[in-house]
Amino acid sequence: MLARVWAVCAKDATQELRRRVAIVAVFFFAATALTLVSFAIGPFRLPADDRPALQAALLWIILFFAAATGLPRAFVAEEEAGTGLALRKTVPATLVLAGKSLFNLVLFLAIAAVTIPGFLVLLDWKIGNAAAIAATMLAGGYGLAVVSTFLSALVARAGQHNVLFVLIAFPLVLPLLLTAIAATIEATAGGFPATPLRVLVAYDGAATCAAYMLAGVAWED
Amino acid sequence: MTSLGYLAAVNVVIWVGLFAYLWRLDRRLTQKESGR
């Protein structure tokens, strides 16, 4: 079972890497947003007291919008390439969803891995508790990946799917983003954000259960 | 006190209007349903 999840993920990865445009666009978007923010604000424009909060919010805005250009592709790309039917016939819906979520999680972590070093340098971000930041990225990225993969399956065969994805995703991921920002603020200051992380894990669990139960409805015919 | 009474009266009138609208809609739907 795990092998098939992995196979779906690997298939998506090779497909996206071969086509390149979409995946390059995601990282280009992250780089553009980062440059814009550091140009407009720079490290020293931020008052010292508000710095952790502003930096955390800016970081997550960059991460979210860069990811939002790539995450909804999970199922949309499948429909565009016309390979949806074959996949539906050969792999159960839950495993397809799991594999694509995994790919989206990897994509998010890659975006974070590229963005964070830039953010550290350009905005003079001082991380107090690196382990807590890593945990936040993992828990936040996981929730974002699962929710956006599921919603991608819903919009894949609807008209206007890009606009539609943003409209239906934003209210659902906002609690996740707010909590992730709260966790990042606390971790930046050096503390361990126990409560926000707990909320994030609860959100991840709820999203996983719902996506697991509804995978067949969303993806199969 | 009088202004509160005025507000109460206005709101009751609005409610009666809404009720009349819903009541008519209900009757028209029932007619259409039996007509089919």
Add this chain to the structure above:
Amino acid sequence: MKILKLLLLPYMAAVVGAAFLWPEPAKGFLGESSRIVFFHVPCAWTSTLAFLVAAGYSLAYLLRGNPWHDDVAAAAVRIGLLFGVLTLITGSLFANIMWGSWWNWDPRESSYLLLVFLYAAYLFLRSAVEDPERRPRIAAAYALFAAVLMPFLVFVAPRVTASLHPQTVINPQGKILMDTPTRAVFFGALAGFSGLFLWMLSLDARASRLARTGRNAARA
């Protein structure tokens, strides 16, 4: 049924009248502004109820595949949105009197606004899926997925930052902080709004069913 609907006329008239005339305005609020509680909270309650009904009927649709359940779910979202918008408007009126501005981006206001967006997106999703066979399923999947994550929006997000919103009815002390007339009118209004909701829901769903069967008849 007909008698219950007819009874709603004098009942709600009495509740609406009493809301303005019977209880004393609550302490700690400017002027008569506390009376909005008899309209604002029932609207919020009704829209929450509507979204729960929508989730329930979406689940029923997925289990049974009966198109009537989809009619009811979509109707519940529409009515829920109507009451949700009324909640925002009444809340905004109160905010203007108490805090001096119509909109403050208070966490509670913001999360409620997003809840309205969430279900507006449901209707948008419905209209974007053109295949009539697939539409109810996609809509039901979204409604249920949204229902699972809704508590995070409604209960968690407003508590991440401090709010000016008055204590909710379900408050930390676990008590209903009201005197007797206030309580009577308040729960009377809750019951009346719920009844009104059920009526409006059945009207909307019946109208959808008529439109649907009419389309099928035209196609045959």
